[in-house]
Each structure stands twice: as C-alpha cells, then as structure tokens.
Amino acid sequence: MDLMDTMHISAAGMRAQSERLKVVSQNIANADAVGTTNGSDAPYRRKTISFKNALDRETGANMVRVDKVSVDRSDFDKRYDPSHPYADAQGYVLYPNVNPIMEMMDMREARRGYEANLNVIESSKSMLTQTVNLLR
C-alpha cells in the first residue's frame, strides 16, 4: 500500500528532523560552557548530526534515519576575559566552538524539513480519504 508507506516514510523524516533539533538545542544550551586554556577542563564541543537512507525491514521501504552524532573538531573560541574564574595567566578563557547564528540556521532548516514532511502526510491523508469516499 503505497500511501501507507508514504506516511511511514514521512514520519521517519520527521523523527530524524526532531532528532536534529535536539542536537541543535544541546549546542545552544551549552554555548557558554567554558573551559580553561591549559586543558584541565575542556569546554563543550559542538555536536553535529548526519542522516542516512536505510532499508526498513518492516515496511520494505527505504527510510531516513540518524546516521551518527559526531563532534565538530574545529578550534575553540579563545576570548580575553581576565575577570572570569577560568581565565589563565594572560586572561584568556576557552569558549565552545558553537556559533549561535549557525545553530539558528540549522534550527530553521530542521523546522522547514519537519513542516515539509508534515505536509506530505496531510496530502497523503487526503488522498486516502478520497479513495475511501469512493465507497460512499
């Protein structure tokens, strides 16, 4: 049944996008989890998420799924803030490599993807309803 599969596929898409939103919220929440420059206490590292297309044995259709959640290996942000308790002798503190603008953009994109999947479900639902109405 194609239309039922459609709904399952879109639901998988929505699940993946909400998982992505979870990662984004973790990044934003931890944007100020600072660390020391000497490495005794590391700041929060930005997490990234990627999707993959894998076969779902139950429905026999390919479905999107979270591939892996990994960390962003880019450099930490070194900021001059001598009054900070974590500041080193030169007055520097390590901030997480989270860029709020990038996270916001990621959030928007996840939301857009979620909405698109939702629209497909709605469209499929109306198609199914029309089919059922043929019996009336």
Next chain:
Amino acid sequence: MMNNDSPLMNMLTQSMRYNAQRQSVLAHNIANADTPSYRAMDLNKPDFETMAMGAASGKSGEFRAAGELRMTNNKHMGGTLAGASGFRAQEIRDAQEITPVGNNVVLEQEMAKVSDTGAQYSISSSLMKKFTTMYRGAIGQR
C-alpha cells in the same frame, strides 16, 4: 457491465496507482532532503497519449512509461518489464542545485510535485465516482 476490463475504469485505476506510488517516492525525497549524497528520484512519466488512444479504440488502457520497451510479438521475452504493479523510479536528471554533501533535493520543487500528485489523484477519484454513479443510475439506484 462494470468490471475492471472497462477501459475507463482501468485507466483511472492506473492513474491513481501511479499517483499513489509517486507520492511515496516524493515522500522519500522530502524525508531525505538533508541526507548526504542522496539523489532525488521520480517516477517515469506514463505515456498518457498512447493510453488514451488505446482506451478510445476500445482496448483496455495500456499504461506504460514513455520510452519503455514493450512486447509486440509472442516470441519476445518479458525480461524485466515493469508489470502492472510498478512504474519505475529513477534519479532525476535536471537537478537544479546540489549541496556540497551531494544532495540534490530541492524542497520547493518536491512540494510542488506533491500538490500536483494530490490534484491528479483527486481528479481521477472524482471521475471514478462519477463513473460509478452513472452505473448506479443505470441499475436504478440513486
């Protein structure tokens, strides 16, 4: 007699089947709009002209994708012809943008296709309803 051999009924069934299957392919594309190296797919467009001509000349409406092989002789082998069940999905060639991770799904384009599919399905199912109403009228039911 109303049965599945009726050319119009057959055509409508096929068209609904095509649109339902296409919806599933499009759902796939949209769900994978952020999957690295995923390529958007679409179903082969059916050959509406041949189908309509076939239906007009009384043959049961044949529903094949444009450019698909067909058996015109008894000695031809069936091979991997997509039977009644399937229209073949293939990667779209006119990709408009490809992201750095190799994904060419354009969400807007896919949404447009989804609404198009919904509309086509709606046309087919309304026609089918009208058609059955006609038969009901003929056998004396309202």
